[in-house]
Amino acid sequence: MDGYYAFMLVATALVLMMTVPALALFYGGMSRSKSVLNMMMMSFSAAAIVGILYVAVGWSMGFGGDGTFFANPFELFWLDGVTTDSYIFVMFQMTFAIITVALISGAVEGRMKFAAWLAFVPVWALVVYFPLAHMVFSCTDDSLICGRIGAQDYAGGTAVHINAGVAGLVLAIMVGKRLGFGKEPMRPHNLTLTMLGAGMLWLGWYGFNVGSIVFGGTTDEENLAQFYAETGRTFANTTLATFAAILAWLLVERLLHGKATSLGAASGIVAGLVAITPAAGAVDIEGAVAIGAISGAICAWAVGLKFKLGYDDSLDVVGVHLVGGIVGTVLIGLFSTADGAGGVDGLFYGGGFGSLGDQTLGALVAIVYSGVLTAVIALAIKFTIGLRIDDEAEVEGIDGAAHGESAYDLHTSLSSGKGSAFGSSLAAPSPSKSEGASA
Amino acid sequence: MKLVTAVIKPHKWEDVREALETFGVTGMTVSEVSGYGRQKGHTEVYRGAEYDIALVPKIRIEIVVEDDDAEDVLGIIVKTAQTGRIGDGKVWLSPVESVVRVRTGDRDAAAI
Numbered sequence: 001m002d003g004y005y006a007f008m009l010v011a012t013a014l015v016l017m018m019t020v021p022a023l024a025l026f027y028g029g030m031s032r033s034k035s036v037l038n039m040m041m042m043s044f045s046a047a048a049i050v051g052i053l054y055v056a057v058g059w060s061m062g063f064g065g066d067g068t069f070f071a072n073p074f075e076l077f078w079l080d081g082v083t084t085d086s087y088i089f090v091m092f093q094m095t096f097a098i099i100t101v102a103l104i105s106g107a108v109e110g111r112m113k114f115a116a117w118l119a120f121v122p123v124w125a126l127v128v129y130f131p132l133a134h135m136v137f138s139c140t141d142d143s144l145i146c147g148r149i150g151a152q153d154y155a156g157g158t159a160v161h162i163n164a165g166v167a168g169l170v171l172a173i174m175v176g177k178r179l180g181f182g183k184e185p186m187r188p189h190n191l192t193l194t195m196l197g198a199g200m201l202w203l204g205w206y207g208f209n210v211g212s213i214v215f216g217g218t219t220d221e222e223n224l225a226q227f228y229a230e231t232g233r234t235f236a237n238t239t240l241a242t243f244a245a246i247l248a249w250l251l252v253e254r255l256l257h258g259k260a261t262s263l264g265a266a267s268g269i270v271a272g273l274v275a276i277t278p279a280a281g282a283v284d285i286e287g288a289v290a291i292g293a294i295s296g297a298i299c300a301w302a303v304g305l306k307f308k309l310g311y312d313d314s315l316d317v318v319g320v321h322l323v324g325g326i327v328g329t330v331l332i333g334l335f336s337t338a339d340g341a342g343g344v345d346g347l348f349y350g351g352g353f354g355s356l357g358d359q360t361l362g363a364l365v366a367i368v369y370s371g372v373l374t375a376v377i378a379l380a381i382k383f384t385i386g387l388r389i390d391d392e393a394e395v396e397g398i399d400g401a402a403h404g405e406s407a408y409d410l411h412t413s414l415s416s417g418k419g420s421a422f423g424s425s426l427a428a429p430s431p432s433k434s435e436g437a438s439a
Numbered sequence: 440m441k442l443v444t445a446v447i448k449p450h451k452w453e454d455v456r457e458a459l460e461t462f463g464v465t466g467m468t469v470s471e472v473s474g475y476g477r478q479k480g481h482t483e484v485y486r487g488a489e490y491d492i493a494l495v496p497k498i499r500i501e502i503v504v505e506d507d508d509a510e511d512v513l514g515i516i517v518k519t520a521q522t523g524r525i526g527d528g529k530v531w532l533s534p535v536e537s538v539v540r541v542r543t544g545d546r547d548a549a550a551i
Contacts, residue, residue, distance in 0.1 A: 185483075185490035185491065185492060186490075187483065187485060187490060187492075188485060253484075253487075256487065257484045257487060257489070258484070259484065261484065261485070263485055263486060264486070267486060300487070301487075303486040303487055304486075304487040304488070307487075307488060316486060319486075
C-alpha cells in the first residue's frame with residue numbers, strides 16, 4: 001500500500017490548495033474591488049486558525065473514540081498518542097475543516113468585522129464542524145449520521161457543504177445585507193480570478209473526493225484491490241458530474257436570462273463538484289452525470305432565491321453549497337448502486353425507499369445542527385464584539401478599513417503619496433526632490 | 440485656435456486616428472472615459488441578477504488645431520466615427536486663447 005500513502009501526501013496538499021488560494025481566488029474575483037483583499041484574508045486566516053485548532057482538539061473530537069455527537073477532545077489532545085505515520089490522515093482531515101469554515105465567508109462579503117470573523121472561525125469549528133465531522137466521517141456504531149442513521153456521505157456533502165451552506169445563510173441574515181443590496185449593481189470585479197479559482201478548486205477536489213477512500217478489507221491485498229477499483233470510480237464520477245453541471249448551468253442560464261456566462265460555467269463547476277462529493281463512491285458514471293446535471297440546473301435557479309426571499313448571501317454559499325449539498329446527499333437515495341462504496345441500492349436500482357429516507361434524515365440532521373448552533377455563535381458575537389463594520393467604512397471599502405490596503409493601484413502616475421512609513425531614506429533620492437532643489 | 444473634443448465609440452478609435460493622421464494631425468490626447476447619453480447604459484446579468492450599468496465606456500480625443508483646420512477635423516471625426524446607431528458620441532469645438540510647447544517655449548501656431 002506504499003502507493004496509497006504517497007497518494008495521500010499529494011491529496012492532502014491538493015485539498016489545502018482548495019482554500020489557499022483556490023477558494024480565495026474564486027470568492028475574491030466575485031467580490032467588489034474594494035473588498036477583495038478582505039475576502040481573500042477570510043480564507044487565509046481561517047486556514048491558519050482552524051489548522052492549529054484541529055491538531056489541538058479537532059482530530060481527537062472527530063476520531064478519538066466513540067460518541068454520538070463527538071469523541072473526547074482530550075483523548076488525543078495535541079496528537080498525544082498519535083504516531084507520525086498517521087499524521088498524514090490528521091492533516092488530510094484538517095484541510096477539510098479549513099475549507100468548510102472558509103466556505104462560509106462568501107455569504108458576508110465586504111461588511112463583517114475582521115475581529116468578529118477571527119472570533120467566529122475557531123468557535124464555529126469547535127462547536128459545529130468538529131462534531132459534524134465526527135457524526136459523518138467517524139463511522140462508529142454510535143456516531144449519529146453515519147453510525148445510527150446510516151446515511152452515506154463519501155467526502156462531505158453533509159459535514160462540509162450542507163454545513164457551510166446553512167452557516168452561511170444564518171450568518172448572512174445575522175450580519176445583514178450589504179448597503180445598497182438590490183438597488184446598486186454589485187458586479188463581480190474580476191471574473192478571470194473566479195475562473196482560475198474554480199479551475200483550481202476542481203483540481204483540488206480530486207484530492208478531496210478520491211482521497212476520501214476508507215478501506216474495508218482485512219488484508220493488504222483486499223485493500224489494494226479496493227484502492228484500484230474505487231479510486232478510478234470516484235475520479236471518473238467527480239469529473240463527469242462536473243462536466244454535466246457546467247452544461248446544465250449554462251443551459252438554464254441561456255433559457256432564463258438569454259446568455260451563457262463565464263460566471264455560470266465557474267459556478268457550474270462548483271455546483272457539480274459539491275453534489276458529487278457525498279455520492280462519489282456510491283453511484284456509477286450514469287448516476288454521476290445525472291447528479292451533476294440536476295445539481296447544475298437546480299443551483300442555477302437557486303442563486304436567484306436570495307433576491308426573492310431578501311437575504312444577502314453575497315457570493316451564493318446557500319445557492320451553491322447548501323442546495324448542491326442537499327441535491328447530492330438526497331439523490332444518493334435514488335442513484336446509489338450496491339456495488340458502490342455504501343453497498344446499497346437506491347430507489348432507481350430496486351433498493352426501495354430505505355436509502356432515500358436515510359439520506360434525507362442525514363441531511364436534515366446536518367441542517368438543524370449547523371443552523372441552530374451557528375445562530376447561537378453569531379448572536380454571541382453580535383452582542384459582544386459586534387458583527388459589522390460601520391456604514392462609512394463599508395461604503396469606502398473594507399480593504400482599507402480592516403487591513404489598511406487597496407488591492408489595485410492602476411494609476412501609479414497619479415498616486416502622489418509620499419512613502420512616509422519608510423522615512424527619508426526612500427524619499428530623498430526621488431526625482432521630484434532633486435528637481436525641486438535645482439530650481 | 441480651436442480645441443476639438445470628441446467622445447466616440449471605442450471600436451471606432453483606430454479608424455478615427457488613421458483618418459486624422461492622413462489629414463495631417465500630428466498629435467492628440469486620448470483618454471478612456473465612461474458616461475452615458477440618451478442610450479442610458481446597458482444591462483448585465485450575473486448569476487441571474489440583472490444590473491443596469493449606467494456608464495458606457497467611450498474614448499475621448501482632444502486635439503488643438505488652427506482655426507482653418509477645425510471644421511475639417513470635426514468633419515473627419517464625424518464621418519469616420521459614425522455607425523448610425525445609438526451611442527455614436529459627440530464632437531464639439533471650443534476656442535483656445537493660447538498654446539505653449541513646454542520643451543521650447545514656442546507659442547500658438549508654432550506650438551501646434
